[in-house]
Amino acid sequence: MVMLVLNKRRILGQLLDWFPRSRDDLVVVTARPATSGLDPRLLRERLRHLEVVDDYDGAETERLAARLCRAHGARLILTTSETDVVRAAHLRRRLGIPGQDVASATAYRDKFAMKSIAAAAGIPVAPMRIVSTEGEAAEFAREHGFPIVVKLPAGKGSIGQSVLSGWPELARFAARWRAAAARGEPKRLLAEGWIDAHMYHVDGLMDGGRVLHCWPSRYLHSQWATMHDSAPFISGMLPRGHEAFSFHAEFFQTGEGEIVLCEIACRVGGGRIVEAYQRAFGVNLYEAGLKGQAGRGGEIRASHTGERFGFASFAPLRGVLRDLPRTCPLPGVVAYSATGVPGRAYPGARSSTDEVASALIRLCGDDLLAELRSVEDWWTGSARWDVAAQRADLCTRGRAGRAAGPSTRGPAGPAADPCTRGGGGAAGLDEFRDRAGPASQRRMRDR
Secondary structure, eight states: OOEEEEEOSSOHHHHHHHOTTHHHHEEEEEEGGGGTTSOHHHHHHHSSEEEEESSTTSHHHHHHHHHHHHHHTOOEEEEOSHHHHHHHHHHHHHHTOOSSOHHHHHHHHOHHHHHHHHHHTTOOBOOEEEEOSHHHHHHHHHHHOSOEEEEOTTOOTTTTOEEEOSHHHHHHHHHHHHHHHHTTOOOOEEEEEOOOEEEEEEEEEEETTEEEEEEEEEESSOHHHHHHHOOOEEEEEOOTTOOEEEEEEEEEEETTOOEEEEEEESSOOSTTHHHHHHHHHSOOHHHHHHHHHTTOGGGOOOOOOSOEEEEEEEOOOEEEEEEOOSSOOOTTEEEEEEOOOTTOEEEOOSSTTOOSEEEEEEEOSSOHHHHHHHHHHHHHHHOEEEEOOOOHHHHHHOOOSOSSSTTOSOTTGGGSOOOOSOOSSTTTHHHHHHHHHHHHHHHHHOO
């Protein structure tokens, strides 16, 4: 059976193993970076057809995919990333191909649709409203109070997201919003109320609404803090006791113990979640998701090895990287990769997944946060930056609060001390650590 695979992940070599009949069955459209380190000529020999695309996220990719489906008689469309969820559903509808439909795909990508469905089912979500003008955003703020979170309904990686602490910030944001709309950028935004909570994610596999396997993990810091203040993106699996496709769900847990849905996606989570899950349960989530979409979900078997894993993704600061460790001596770290280039100037994190190094961590004890913090402490004591002056808007927001998304910063909201990642000079992070102390630093960004 011929299947079209839309792919932007670096899994093409594994894909050939997962689908032994790839020479006859697989038509692949892939982003060019996904072919890094591979010989396209050899890939073409092992696939029915291969197209390598430079502007993968552009509209032409969908038109190309439609042409290939018709030319090769594709009967299924398989995806691996958030970029492809909705456009694959539109292709299926247009070409009469079975699989996830547009309504389902939209519910997993549009956060307003997603949370409206969840709320109707009795699942707690943050107060929210679609806003298209400053007046509508102001009305929402008057009704629910500051801080408020404003973002693209179908955004990802915290890109395009703002946390507004009061009326002056709302006025400045509105001016930028109007200018962006004049340039043709989306005018429709999602406003959400602030939630004072810790943040967790649950990753696993689902088939027809039935969860086949899953496991919860906790973030040490918020993705907002990673993007806007370069806090390390760190997560670890909780100890025990706490048509198939992969899913990645995020939740808040308030101080009162209430669980509130942040969002859920019908794709694999970012960072090194795939590696952590495979080591813990013997299942590659990309493989499981693709096989599930291809009707081969019965082949998937998850078995807990008895071990737990987490990951750390170290974001670039806004400044010049002077030095970073090439190896990690910590006993719990089972894999470490450094990609940052000393001497290069970085603009800071553009999304919550930007990184200059990352680590995969074997977790051994019951004190999860202590294990995750030990990794962060090692990194902040080892990397050296000349840190540029912090942006004025960042210094009004800070990264204070708890270990979660933008709605999880602690009672003071986002107005706590912002300049917590070092000033000028190579000491950078150490200067902050000496000034604020580890305990003070952590109170501002996690609990």
